[in-house]
Amino acid sequence: MSAVTFVSNPIHEGWTLTHTGGDAPSVVERATVPAQVPGSVPLDLDRAGLLADGPREDGTAADWMAWCEWRYATEFAATPATPGERVDVVFDGLDTVAAVRLNDIEIARTKNMHRSYRFDVRELVQGGANTLTVDFVSALAYARGIDADARHGDVSRAYRGVRKMAWGFGPFGGPPAHTAGIWGGVRIERWRVARLDEVRPLVTLDGDSGRVQVHVRVERASGEPLTVYATVAGAEASAQIPPGEVTGVVTVEAPHVEAWWPHGHGPARLYDLVVDLHSTDERLDTHVRRIGFRSAVLTGAVNVADAGVESPETPQVSPRTEQVSVTVNGRPLDLRVERWMPLDTVLARIAAEDVRARVEEQRDAGVGVLHVDGVGVYESPAFYETCDELGMFVVQDPPFVGDGYRAGAPVQGEAIEETREHVARLAPHPSLLTYGTVEDRAYGSLVSGIIAVLDHDRLTT
CATH class of the missing domain: 3.20.20.80 (Glycosidases)
Structure with missing residues (x-):
């Protein structure tokens, strides 16, 4: 029962970057260069020697980049989904307005660099080579269609129409950072029965007694009963998630814990919290993090x-x-x-x-x-x-x-x-x-x- 059925494989190798639209210097137009993921367009172009003057001191390039479109592409090996198995493509960060395709079939459109994304691809993943592409359009052009001030020329306020980091539009005295790209990790995750979709521990301290209320949300592939176990500071507790339900709370009482203190006032004591999700006969998923007890x-x-x-x-x-x-405290x-x-x-x-x-x-x-x-x-x-x-x-x-x-x-x-x-x-x-x-x-x-x-x-x- 020690093995976890949840499997995660990163997709960080073999990526390329291609200019697909917008006015750009001739050496950049339609060029394809190696790309790093996680990464960003200005850094990939600079590594390829396509930015004549190099990037600015802040790592960005000339204003023409704000209006360009780009494609990230790679291939990864996989096997088809087995009966009852879920296969997801997960992105930790996309900057910003993009279309995602697997094996030439569009699976999603994104408009937010402040969040992660998960897409179910069990019907699309195939045995052998799979092609994953992410096409980015100009976030500035997109925002201009949303925000009136940006449409009339105040591009520094364009962040109000798209969920992209405001600082990147240059509204606070610095040059705009014309970034686009896959700025977070990418991976394929395979699982069955259920997985931990959200683990939210709320930690409190009363004297030297600690309490952790672990709020759990699961994603299901089947309706069978589940059990959540939580362990911290030598204490353990569990809770059942009945068939068909997707949330549960496990409360762990941990007596005689050491408090977490800000620096200069005591030790910043941390404990490992382990949360396991079980079916009747398998450990399906696990979540490990460090927490501290303090008021x-x-x-x-x-x-x-x-x-x-x-x-x-x-x-x-x-x-x-x-x-x-x-x-x-x-x-x-x-x-x-x-x-x-x-x-x-x-x-x-x-x-x-x-x-x-x-x-x-x-x-x-x-x-x-x-x-x-x-x-x-x-x-x-x-x-x-x-x-x-x-x-x-x-x-x-x-x-x-x-x-x-x-x-x-x-x-x-x-x-x-x-x-x-x-x-x-x-x-x-x-x-x-x-x-x-x-x-x-x-x-x-x-x-x-x-x-x-x-x-x-x-x-x-």
Whole structure:
């Protein structure tokens, strides 16, 4: 019963990049070059020597790239789906407006770089070689069709019409990053009976007693009964998911745990949490992560514009906040806040070791809270794992900047999907102190409502 029936195989080799549309220098037009996945178009073109002046200092290239279209393509070997087996293609990040095809059959269209995608291809995957292609159109051209300001020439505001990182459009004084490409991992996943679709542990501490409520959502290929087991700090619990149902909650009581503390106030103690999904006679899937037990309540925020006046009633962290008051494990602390931006507008170029070095630099400078600005993305697993290990608190802004985002389809549906995905992902991290506010009138209440359901203790609005 030790083997897991869930199998995951990356598709990161053999990719090519081809220019398929839009005005470009003659050496680029219709050219096909090797591509790295995860990656980005400007980096692939530069490695191939097709950018005459090289990329800009920030890794991007000339403005003509904003209007071009591109194809990523590769082949991978597979076997056909067996009876009762599911076969999925999974993308961790697509930047941004794309059509995905397997063996020349379109399986999806995407419009959001802030979320992952999963596509059922059990009817399409074939024995031997399979061809996977991703065709990207200009996100700027797409956004111009959605956002009125972008349509009339203010391309720096084009992010309001498409779920692409706002910073990449250059609205804040820097050059725009004309990125496109597969910026996250790609893989084929094969499974049967059921898999773990979402694992959302909510972790609390009362004295030296820890509790983990593991909220689980499964995707099913059959209707048989399932059991979820959760183990942490030497304690174990289980829960049944009856036939046909897709959600369950496992509560693990862990007495006598060590608390997680921010740096300078105690050890940042972490524990391994293991969640297993079983059918009657098989272990179907497993989820492993590190968590920390702590209590934290935001009690005050000092803003630059307020001349040091502490926020009354419900404190919130804004771009002006320079210090917060937090009661951690019953101890009141005052912590310095610094803004955190992505280390590069080309996200695929950011290495985990560079993230760690920057967080360590901030920690050594006496910073206690990193405020992740909404001009970027929900920060990476490497960022949050580093902050957990180093005892650095985080305030995470949802990726909305200012006001004026398009209400309704397609932005609204994408905003719901990305918020659900990332709040579930970030909820177990002891480093996550709270979420920042969303200023946009169309999406502030929507995002807050999702957080209220999935991670209420960190809601500040």
